[in-house]
Amino acid sequence: MFVPPKNADAELWDGPRTGVQGVKEFFNADEAYDNSRFPVFLREALKAENVFIDPPKNMPTLLEDKQIISLIETGKKMSAIKPLSTLIQELRVVKSDAEIDIMKRSGHISAKAFIEAMKWTQPGYTEAQLWAKLDYECRMRGSSILAYVPVVAGGPNALSMHYVRNDMKLRDGDLVLVDCGGEYNYYASDITRTWPVNGKFTEPQRELYQAVLNVNRACIELCTVKQNISLHGIHAASVKLMKQELQKIGFSTTAWDLERVLYPHHVGHYLGLDVHDVHSLSRSRKLRKNMVITIEPGIYVPFDDRFPRKYQGIGIRIEDNVVIGDTTPYVLTATAPKEIVDIEYCCANN
Structure with a gap:
């Protein structure tokens, strides 16, 4: 999981954040990271043989990385990009x-x-x-x-x-x-x-x-x-x-x-x-x-x-x-x- 890190100034205004360590303790995440590291993680993940992802129609600021967008749109064969939501829905039904x-x-x-x-x-x-x-x-x-x-x-x-x-x-x-x-x-x-x-x-x-x-x-x-x-x-x-x-x-x-x-x-x-x-x-x-x-x-x-x-x-x-x-x-x-x-x-x- 990628989450906003603890930040005393931000939390003073908007309330407490779970933070990287808290995600592991409260939500049982096997791995947790500062969300600023997500673009680097995704760039590496997209090199995998198959990628399960539901890319949003409008990438949020965190994902406005031309290299990442290029990998999603043209860098992978369409057969290697697989939808994630249908797998999740099968688990939920x-x-x-x-x-x-x-x-x-x-x-x-x-x-x-x-x-x-x-x-x-x-x-x-x-x-x-x-x-x-x-x-x-x-x-x-x-x-x-x-x-x-x-x-x-x-x-x-x-x-x-x-x-x-x-x-x-x-x-x-x-x-x-x-x-x-x-x-x-x-x-x-x-x-x-x-x-x-x-x-x-x-x-x-x-x-x-x-x-x-x-x-x-x-x-x-x-x-x-x-x-x-x-x-x-x-x-x-x-x-x-x-x-x-x-x-x-x-x-x-x-x-x-x-x-x-x-x-x-x-x-x-x-x-x-x-x-x-x-x-x-x-x-x-x-x-x-x-x-x-x-x-x-x-x-x-x-x-x-x-x-x-x-x-x-x-x-x-x-x-x-x-x-x-x-x-x-x-x-x-x-x-x-x-x-x-x-x-x-x-x-x-x-």
């Missing part, structure tokens, strides 16, 4: 038991924050205030930070997948869709719940919510080694299930309308140190024990008379974090209420 324990804690913290947020929500508060409530509850329970900028979308704002303005008032009679999660010991949680601002689902909201919940639960059941399935396979199943659920409540939709308008996103992604973890690895690979994924079906009904009028303007997503098991999945976020009766009970007990 299956979690150790210790990592699973941390992610259990991360999921429990965020789930409790959702309970408190549901209890607190009422008409007249703003999306920004609800965001602040979630942030507060996560941090007070041990999260160091929110894992990403949350979606706090009241009413038709939920029709935008990545709505992050979070600046509107929450209105009586609307739902609020919240996609949020805290980070604990660097591991992310990623939960979405949708609940009524006034604590009670209307009948159309209840019907549409139950349809999404049925798909969520069915897809979680597929999260096992025994099923011999991939994330893409679960997504295909979710589309089929969603169409069946919508038909039960009066939708008559084409495959195009379902997958491009009503349910335009994937059912899930890998989860870990990043929210969208191991991003280079295909979702077509078969799921293995101790992989951690999200399951997040959703429905977003625009103001369009191709769809039943009573459901227009409603957006619902239900997202859980799931550990792949041999024959039984483990839901890290199971304590975040998602059954209608549990949500209404929670909202009523503020």
Whole structure:
């Protein structure tokens, strides 16, 4: 590891540095050096037969060495320059038991924050205030930070997948869709719940919510080694299930309308140190024990008379974090209420 050396003047202003010796003691580095030596080290390392490196698009000041840049860009045959991140991602995609324990804690913290947020929500508060409530509850329970900028979308704002303005008032009679999660010991949680601002689902909201919940639960059941399935396979199943659920409540939709308008996103992604973890690895690979994924079906009904009028303007997503098991999945976020009766009970007990 190459790190900034101890420097009393710099530390007076910016706080203590680990330093070269501290890196060995605290982070178990086999070798540690002053970062000023990195250009010389890299110049020598690039003479190796194979080099595993992910050169940044814009070299920082430390690497602005014409000789080094030349070696990276032209001094090695392309076959000798190999990507490092894909190797690291392969190591990250299956979690150790210790990592699973941390992610259990991360999921429990965020789930409790959702309970408190549901209890607190009422008409007249703003999306920004609800965001602040979630942030507060996560941090007070041990999260160091929110894992990403949350979606706090009241009413038709939920029709935008990545709505992050979070600046509107929450209105009586609307739902609020919240996609949020805290980070604990660097591991992310990623939960979405949708609940009524006034604590009670209307009948159309209840019907549409139950349809999404049925798909969520069915897809979680597929999260096992025994099923011999991939994330893409679960997504295909979710589309089929969603169409069946919508038909039960009066939708008559084409495959195009379902997958491009009503349910335009994937059912899930890998989860870990990043929210969208191991991003280079295909979702077509078969799921293995101790992989951690999200399951997040959703429905977003625009103001369009191709769809039943009573459901227009409603957006619902239900997202859980799931550990792949041999024959039984483990839901890290199971304590975040998602059954209608549990949500209404929670909202009523503020």
